[in-house]
Amino acid sequence: MENADVWVNLISNVGFPIVMAIVLLRTLTTRIQEQLDKLNETMSELLVAIKEHSKPS
Numbered sequence: 001m002e003n004a005d006v007w008v009n010l011i012s013n014v015g016f017p018i019v020m021a022i023v024l025l026r027t028l029t030t031r032i033q034e035q036l037d038k039l040n041e042t043m044s045e046l047l048v049a050i051k052e053h054s055k056p057s
Contacts, residue, residue: 010019 007019
């Protein structure tokens with residue numbers, strides 16, 4: 001019940017649109033971070049593959 005009280009308090013203090021904007025921004029930030037983590041991992045794997053491929057035989 002405490003969690004609901006926090007939300008009601010936030011909405012009554014700053015307004016519904018501001019609270020929704022904050023929630024959406026946090027959600028979007030989380031998703032972008034997940035995608036960046038995947039991209040970083042993929043680029044690291046690509047770098048290893050390039051290094052292995054370019055080794056002199």
